[in-house]
Amino acid sequence: MSKKLIAEFIGTYFLVFAGTGAVVIDTMTHSLTHVGVAATFGLVVMALIYTFGHVSGAHFNPAVTLAFFFLKRMKGKETVYFIVTQFCGACTSSLTLYMMFGNVGNLGATLPYGTWQQSAVLEFILTFVLMMVILASAVHEKALKSFAGIAIGATVGLEAMFGGPISGASMNPARSFSPALVSGHLEYIGIYLLSIFLGALTAAAVYRLLHE
Numbered sequence: 077m078s079k080k081l082i083a084e085f086i087g088t089y090f091l092v093f094a095g096t097g098a099v100v101i102d103t104m105t106h107s108l109t110h111v112g113v114a115a116t117f118g119l120v121v122m123a124l125i126y127t128f129g130h131v132s133g134a135h136f137n138p139a140v141t142l143a144f145f146f147l148k149r150m151k152g153k154e155t156v157y158f159i160v161t162q163f164c165g166a167c168t169s170s171l172t173l174y175m176m177f178g179n180v181g182n183l184g185a186t187l188p189y190g191t192w193q194q195s196a197v198l199e200f201i202l203t204f205v206l207m208m209v210i211l212a213s214a215v216h217e218k219a220l221k222s223f224a225g226i227a228i229g230a231t232v233g234l235e236a237m238f239g240g241p242i243s244g245a246s247m248n249p250a251r252s253f254s255p256a257l258v259s260g261h262l263e264y265i266g267i268y269l270l271s272i273f274l275g276a277l278t279a280a281a282v283y284r285l286l287h288e
Contacts, residue, residue, distance in 0.1 A: 079131055079132075080132040080154075080158070083128040083131040084128075084132050084158055084161045084165065085162075085164060085165040085168075087124045087127070087128045087132070087134060087136040087165070088136040088137075088162045088165035088166050088250055089165040089166070089168055089169045090120065091120055091121060091166075091169075091248075091251065092170060092184075093169040093173065094116055094117075094120040095117040095251065096169075096183055096184025096251070096255050098113045098117070099183075100177050100180045102181075104177070104180055110237075110241060113236070114234075114236035114237040114245075117233060118230060118231075118232045118234070119229060119233070121136075121228060121229045121232045121233075122229025122230070123225075123229075125214075125224065125225035125228060125229065129214075132158075135162065136162060136165075136248075137247070137248040137249070138159040138162050138249045138273075139203060139207070139249055139272045139273050139275070139276035141155055141162070142155065142159070142273060142276060143207055143211075143276040144280075146277055146281070147280050149215075162250045163250050163253060166250035166251060167253075167254040167258065169254060170255045170259075173255075179258075179259050179260075182255065182259040182261050183255035183259040185255040185256045185259050186244025186245075186246040186252045186264075187261060187264060188243060188264060189243070192264055192267050194243070195242060195268075195271075196267050196268075196270075196271045197271075198243045198245075199239075199243050199245075199268060199271040199272055199275065200272075200275040200278075202247050203271070203272045203274075203279070204275040204276070205231065205235065205279075206228070206232065206235065206247050207275065207276045207279030207280065207283075208283060209227055209228055209231045210224075210228055211280070211287075212283070213227040213228060215283075216287060232247070235247065243268075244268075247272060249269050252265060252268040252272070253265055253268075253269065256268075
């Protein structure tokens with residue numbers, strides 16, 4: 077268990093550090109562009125899956141962990157430990173960015189571009205699709221699991237590409253909560269948490285209906 081938690085902490089830390097760090101750096105230098113930020117999220121997820129997938133399963137996302145619990149692939153105690161560790165890793169990462177750069181670009185916090193309803197629906201859909209890809213490529217017994225990292229990373233990058241300008245394309249409660257907390261922009265965090273968790277759980281329910 078300790079090895080799994082260490083892997084989840086490091087993985088979530090670096091996911092937030094690289095992903096939201098790209099937002100911070102682009103805000104400062106305008107050198108990455110939106111495409112570069114989206115690519116950073118996708119590439120870091122892919123790299124981390126291949127680095128820690130054999131240790132912890134490479135969740136790095138409380139919504140993914142909760143969906144696995146829903147599918148009875150994790151026990152309750154393990155689920156709680158994973159989720160707490162992921163939030164701790166993410167918050168530590170946002171604190172690191174804050175100490176390095178200050179409160180630039182709201183530290184990459186996800187904030188609605190339009191209405192909060194629009195972002196809520198978008199986050200639900202994006203998370204649903206991501207969770208379906210995770211389950212179909214990394215969990216299903218007929219899946220080519222060696223390609224799971226590519227499939228999941230590409231999905232994150234793709235969804236960040238078109239969803240990022242509207243909702244921030246979070247798909248990850250820890251990724252949204254940590255920069256919101258450290259930057260002081262918690263006004264929309266409840267919407268993001270609810271939409272993302274519901275999206276992942278709905279995907280798990282559909283997966284169980286189709287495959288189990």
